[in-house]
Amino acid sequence: MACTTILVGKLASYDGSTIVARNEDSPGGQFEPKRMAVVKPEDQPRTYTSVESRLTIELPDDPLRYSSVPDALPGHGIWAAAGFNTANVGMSATETITSNERVLGADPLVVYQPAQGKEGEEGYVPAVPGGIGEEDMVTLVLPYIRSAREGVERLGALLEQYGTYEMNGIAFSDADEIWWLETIGGHHWIAKRVPDDAYVTMPNQLGIDYFDLADAEGEQVEHMASGDLRTWMEDNHLNLTMMRPQVLDNMLDDMYAGVDEGFYDDDEADQVYLSEFEELIADVREGMLAGDIFNPREAFGSHSDSDHVYNTPRAWYMQRCLNPHDGWDGPHAAFGPEADDIPWSRVPERKITIEDVKYVLSAHYQGTPYDPYGRRGTDASRGAYRPIGINRNGQLAVLQIRPSVAPEYACVQWMAFGCNVFNALVPLYANVEAMPEYLENTTARVTSESFYWANRLIAALADARFHENAANVERYQEKIGGMAHRLLRETDAAVAKLPADEVPAALAAANQRMADDLKRETEDLLGKVLYTTSLAMKNAFAMSDN
Template identity: 30%
Template sequence: MTNKLSACTSILIGKNASIDGTIMIGRNEDAKAAWPKHMVVHQHGALGKRFISKDSKFELELPTNSARYTATPEWTDKEGLFEEDGINEYDVAMSATESAYANPLVLGYDPLVPDGLNEEAMITVVLPFVKTAREGVQRLGDLIAKYGTGETNGVLFADNDEAWYFESGSGHYWVAQRIPDDSYAVVANQLAIQEIDFNDLDNFMFHPGIQDFVAANHLNPAKEGFNFRQIFGTADRSDAIYSEPRVWVGHQMFSPNAAKDEHPEDTDLPFIMKPEKKLSVFDAQQYLANHFEGTPYDPLGKGPDAHKYRPISLAKTQESHVLQMNRQPGANIHWLAMGVAAQSTYVPFFNGITDVPAPYKRGKLPAQLNSAYWIFKHASVLVDSHLHDFLPLLEDVQKERKSAAIKMIQETDAVVAKLAADKRPAYLTQQSNNFAVDTMNAYKKLVLELITKMTDYSPLNFNTDENL
C-alpha cells in the first residue's frame, strides 16, 4: 500500500534504562493527514481459521485459539487491515511496521515478494498467536522466510522481560536484535541493526541461511564482521534529509554528551544507545511528539533551516502509541494518541480491558465528530490556525491530562493488586474507558474555547472608533 511507505518513527527502551523498570516500545504511524484510525479489542478465539489479505492477497492458515489483543486498524479494510499495534492477553506487545529500504544489489539476489506477508497483515497473523516477544520474532521470521514479504520493514516486540527489534532486509532474509536492558534505540525509516553476533543467541535471532546467502552472492562490503545495515540497507542523500535527523534528535534528547559530535546527516549513527538519565513514559512520548523544537530545524520556526528535515511528529501521523510492559499482569498499558502526537494526548488503555468506548471504535471519511480520532484532529486543526495564540491552551490540556493519567494509573494499580483475577478485566475496562472519555471531553471543551476565541479573528471584523 503506497500510502504507508516512507513513514513512521520508533523508540525502544530497556527495563534498566527506564525510570520505573518498565519496558517500552513506541511508534508513530504516518500515512495521510486525514486517514482515520480506531481502536478495538479482539476477544480470545475471535479470529477465523484462515487469513486472506485484501492488500497483497497473501493467504495463511491460522492456529486455533487466538489470544485477546488490542489493535488500531484503519477506518476501511478495502486495502487491508493495518492493525499496527497492540498487546495480547499473554502480555506480549507488538508494533508493525517501521518502513525501511533495502539496496538494489541485495534485492537483485532476493527480490521482494508482492504477494507475501506485508505490514497490513503482520499484527493480525502474529500477535494473537505468541506468548513471548521471542516467539513473536520467530513466528514473523519463519513466515517471511517461507512466504516472503513485499516490503522492507522493522517490527517492534516486547514482553515483561525484554524488547526486540526485527528487520526484514529483502524478500526472505531477516535479523532481530534484543535491546540491552540498560539501553534504548530510535529508528527512522532506515535499516538500523548493525553488527550481528551469530554466536550470541541470547541477543540475536536471524534467518538460518542469511550468512550463506550473503557469502554466496558477495554482498558484504566489509573485510570482516557482518553489519546488517551496511549489507542490506541504504545510505543516500534522501536518508540524510529524511531519516537520519530523526535518529540524531533522539540521541540529543537522551544522550547529549555521548552524541555531542553527531550531525543530523551522519550516515552511521549508532543503533543502540545508553541514556544519560533514566527515561519515563513521558520521555518516550516526547520523542514521538518531537518536531526539532529547540533547534534551527523546527518547522514551526522561521529560520532558513526550518523545513530542512522531516520532523518526527507531523500532520500525516494517524496515531502514535507507546506500549508499556513489565507492570502487573493484565495492567500493561497501551498508550494511544489519535492524530498528531505533538497536538494530541496519549490515553492509557490497560491490556486487560475487554472493550473501549464507542467513540474510540469510530472513525471514517468524511469526518464525523462522534469519533475520537476526529475530535482530537479537530482541536489540532484549530490550534494550527492561530498557533502562537492557541498552542498554550492546548499545552495546558495536555499537561493536566498527563498528571491525571499518572494519578489514575496509580489508583488503579493499588486496587488491581487486591482484586481476584476474574474481577480485574471489568475494573481495568472501567478505569481505562472513564479516563478515555474524560480526555475526549477535555478536547471537546478545548474546541469550544478555540471556536469562541476565533470568532474575533474574522477578516470581516472592524474596530469601531468609540468617538463616532
C-alpha cells in the same frame, strides 16, 4: 507507511518497564483514520486473505485475545498496528525501512502479480499472490505468541515461507525483553535484542548497526536470523564491513593510557572494568576476523540523499533529546542531522519516562534552526528536514509492560490519535474485552464525538496560529498526563484487592473513566483553539458592528 519508533529497555525506563512506541503515519497526501479494537478469539479469522497481496494463509485454531489499532475505514485490509495479547506480549508493526539494489537483486520482494489475459483463453496467466506486509503482520502473529522471542520466531518463519513485498521493522516485547526484527529483501531477516540499559531510535531506515552471526547461528542470546543468512550474504557479496581489528587495539591502548594518566585508579572496580573491556574487545576482534560480526546497515540498508532529509535527522533529534550533553551542534559535533552512523542504540543520560517518549515522537526540531514553527534559522532551514510530529501522524501506541504490578494489569497501551504536536497520550489497560467508544467509534464521518477526529480538528486549527494556541495545548497535555498517572495509581491499588476473574471488568471501568475525562478536556481544548484561530481570520475587522 512512514513511521518513527523508539524502544526502551527495562533498565533504561523510569520504572523498570519495557516500552515499545511507534508513530503510525499515513503516506504523503493521505490521512488514514484509525480506531482502537479488541479482537476476541471467536472473531479472529481462521483463514486469512490479504487485501494488498491476495495471499491466503490458514491460521491456528487457538488464538489469544488481543488489542489492536486497525484502520477505521473498510476496503483495504486490517492494518492492526499495535497491541497486547493476553499472554502479556506486545507487538508493533511496522516501521517501513530502507534497502538497496544489491539486496533487492539477491532476494527480490514478493509482489502480487495480476492475472494476464482471460481465463480459458490462450496465453492466460493466473494471478500470483504476493507476500505478507504491514497490513497483515499483527493479525498473523500476535494472537499466537507467548514471548517476544516467539514473536520473532513465528514472524521469521512466515517471512521465509511466504516472503514480503516491502521492507519493514517490527518490535516484540514482554516483561523481560524487547526484540527488533528487520526484513531483508523478500525472504530474509535479522532480529536483535534491545539492550536492557539502552534505547533504540528508528526513523524509516534500516537501523541495526552491529550483528553477531555466530550468536544468531548458536545460542541466540541477543541475535536471531534466517537460517541461510551467512551463505546468502557470502554468495551475493553483501558484507561490506572492513576488517579493521587495529582500531580495536587502539581503543585498548587508549584505555591503558588513561590508567597511566590518572583517569583510572588502581582500585579493584577499575581493574575489573578494564579486564571486562579487554575481553569484549578481544571477542569483537575475533568475530570480525572470522566474519561473524558485521554492520547490517551497511550491508542491507541505505545512505541516500533522501535519507539525509527524511530519516537520519529524526534519529539525530531523538538522541539529542535523550543524551543532550553529547555535543550535537557546531562543527565538532560527533553526529549531525545528516550523519550516516548515528548509533542504533545507546544508553540515555537518565532514565526515560512516558513523557519523554511522547515528546520525542511529537518533535518538530524544537530549539534548532530546523523547527518549522521556530524563529531561528531561515525559511530554508525551517523546512529542511521531515519532522517527527507531522500532519500525517495517524496514531501513536506506547506499549508499556510494568514489572511492579500483577500480570493481570501490567500491560498499559498508551494511545494518541492525529498529529502528535497537538494531542495527548492516554493510558488504557489492555486486559479488557472492549475499548471505550470514544476511541473505538472512528468512522468516515467527521465528528468531535470521536477522539480521532477531535484531534484532527484541533491540530488543523492550532497549527494555523501555532504560537497563540501553544499555551492551551501544553496545559491540556500536562493535565491529561497528570490525570493519567493518577488513574493508573488509583486503579492499580483498587484492583490489587480483587480476585483475578474480577480484574478485567474493573480495568474496563477505569478505561471508561479515563475516556470520559479525556473527552471533556479534549472538547474544552477544541473550543479554545477554535476561538483563538477564529479571531485571526483574514476577514476580521476591528470596528464593532453589533
